[in-house]
Amino acid sequence: xxxxxxxxxxxxxxxxxxxxxxxxxxxxxxxxxxxxxxxxxxxxxxxxxxxxxxxxxxxxxxxxxxxxxxxxxxxxxxxxxxxxxxxxxxxxxxxxxxxxxxxxxxxxxxxxxxxxxxxxxxxxxxxxxxxxxxxxxxxxxxxxxxxxxxxxxxxxxxxxxxxxxxxxxxxxxxxxxxxxxxxxxxxxxxxxxxxxxxxxxxxxxxxxxxxxxxxxxxxxxxxxxxxxxxxxxxxxxxxxxxxxxxxxxxxxxxxxxxxxxxxxxxxxxxxxxxxxxxxxxxxxxxxxxxxxxxxxxxxxxxxxxxxxxxxxxxxxxxxxxxxxxxxxxxxxxxxxxxxxxxxxxxxxxxxxxxxxxxxxxxxxxxxxxxxxxxxxxxxxxxxxxxxxxxxx
Amino acid sequence: xxxxxxxxxxxxxxxxxxxxxxxxxxxxxxxxxxxxxxxxxxxxxxxxxxxxxxxxxxxxxxxxxxxxxxxxxxxxxxxxxxxxxxxxxxxxxxxxxxxxxxxxxxxxxxxxxxxxxxxxxxxxxxxxx
Ligand SMILES: [Zn+2]
Numbered sequence: 283x284x285x286x287x288x289x290x291x292x293x294x295x296x297x298x299x300x301x302x303x304x305x306x307x308x309x310x311x312x313x314x315x316x317x318x319x320x321x322x323x324x325x326x327x328x329x330x331x332x333x334x335x336x337x338x339x340x341x342x343x344x345x346x347x348x349x350x351x352x353x354x355x356x357x358x359x360x361x362x363x364x365x366x367x368x369x370x371x372x373x374x375x376x377x378x379x380x381x382x383x384x385x386x387x388x389x390x391x392x393x394x395x396x397x398x399x400x401x402x403x404x405x406x407x408x409x410x411x412x413x414x415x416x417x418x419x420x421x422x423x424x425x426x427x428x429x430x431x432x433x434x435x436x437x438x439x440x441x442x443x444x445x446x447x448x449x450x451x452x453x454x455x456x457x458x459x460x461x462x463x464x465x466x467x468x469x470x471x472x473x474x475x476x477x478x479x480x481x482x483x484x485x486x487x488x489x490x491x492x493x494x495x496x497x498x499x500x501x502x503x504x505x506x507x508x509x510x511x512x513x514x515x516x517x518x519x520x521x522x523x524x525x526x527x528x529x530x531x532x533x534x535x536x537x538x539x540x541x542x543x544x545x546x547x548x549x550x551x552x553x554x555x556x557x558x559x560x561x562x563x564x565x566x567x568x569x570x571x572x573x574x575x576x577x578x579x580x581x582x583x584x585x586x587x588x589x590x591x592x593x594x595x596x597x598x599x600x601x602x603x604x605x606x607x608x609x610x611x612x613x614x615x616x617x618x619x620x621x622x623x624x625x626x627x628x629x630x631x632x633x634x635x636x637x638x639x640x641x642x643x644x645x646x647x648x649x650x651x652x653x654x655x656x657x658x659x660x661x662x663x664x665x666x667x668x669x670x671x672x673x674x
Numbered sequence: 675x676x677x678x679x680x681x682x683x684x685x686x687x688x689x690x691x692x693x694x695x696x697x698x699x700x701x702x703x704x705x706x707x708x709x710x711x712x713x714x715x716x717x718x719x720x721x722x723x724x725x726x727x728x729x730x731x732x733x734x735x736x737x738x739x740x741x742x743x744x745x746x747x748x749x750x751x752x753x754x755x756x757x758x759x760x761x762x763x764x765x766x767x768x769x770x771x772x773x774x775x776x777x778x779x780x781x782x783x784x785x786x787x788x789x790x791x792x793x794x795x796x797x798x799x800x801x802x803x
Contacts, residue, residue, distance in 0.1 A: 414687075417685045417686060417690050418690070418767065422769050424767065480747075482747060483746045531715065
């Protein structure tokens, strides 16, 4: 069933906080929701679908629904695939709206790892002690960063991807972040800055890693009828794909991501090709995440991601594929260690022509947002959405 | 080396107990399916290839090669995390131990060894062959 254009993104909001001292998780969810609904021209009373992931406090969506005073819900979804959850939620909202199960879907995210003093990337994290895989992995000290580092090491081995090529991803993000007043890291960095920053887990340096930040955001997805009633700012959802990739019984290949599966599904639904995309929000937990995902999404042949991202090719106004023009997770924001929602936000801004003028892509009628969740070197959830103007 | 790296006790359940008991006997155990004949990792009762529950334990040769690795520097004692592809064809997460971390390389031949966890459970690790 092709759902191209069966729903629109009518409102977005990015919570401005980057260190949530004195602000609770529930408050960030709710303030983000209020902001996105105001952006759309809607209110809580209009919301009949609610979507959240594991960052929401309470049992699934229940506590946040109560906190926000949602009383007209006909559909809920608390799918959690880590940082990619919110890109999946956009797709699931599209499905629910197309089936008539709801017409105004609210998606929220919040996190405060900084305020909580969490060593997000370098401390072992066990999501569920009773998961069947945990015993065979946790004893060896896997962390977020050393898992992505193993992917980078293997990619380097197979394809010759260098530290300098990975560094270009961060350089491009920093060029964009300088224009974002809310970005955590606004200083423009060079390839030398990245490769000379402290080694965290070979071959990833500190500046190959995303920021740890508090914050949140929200997205309002609506039916074509509701979108029409709200004016002409709504962004059309053209295609969606989701996939889970795992260790496949021990026959592993960590040189690609689930984007290799979710991307083609999204392109097919949208009826477009990678070369048609004017702007891409690509999950950037680490520089290697971007290099592998760019290959998976067909922006270059497999193994050539390192060369593709080099020499400013991801910088708006210079390169062939402007990416993460808000500064991305590498420089702007990675609320709650879950960067998928902010990826959708900047893609919406680009299609609306509301990105910062210094990074706005000219005539941006077609944009892509991609989320990665879990771990690139074990099991991950990937999701791709393709967005376009209302007339697309 | 002054301080030695410590290892957490693995959570053990009814599906994994034989694996860890085997490690305590100095054996790296794998599971093979009695129906489709394929080995899988991590070991589980239900074969992920054909969903049969007729899976059986057997002892691995202990030989493998490094598929990928990383030296984790942000740790009190830096350590090498790795994926090792066993001679039996499956790849498992592990640590490379008893060697210079900076001398580890992809495709390097390694063999199984065992280290005790904090609670005395033996854990399969690998060291240069
Ligand atoms: Zn089988």
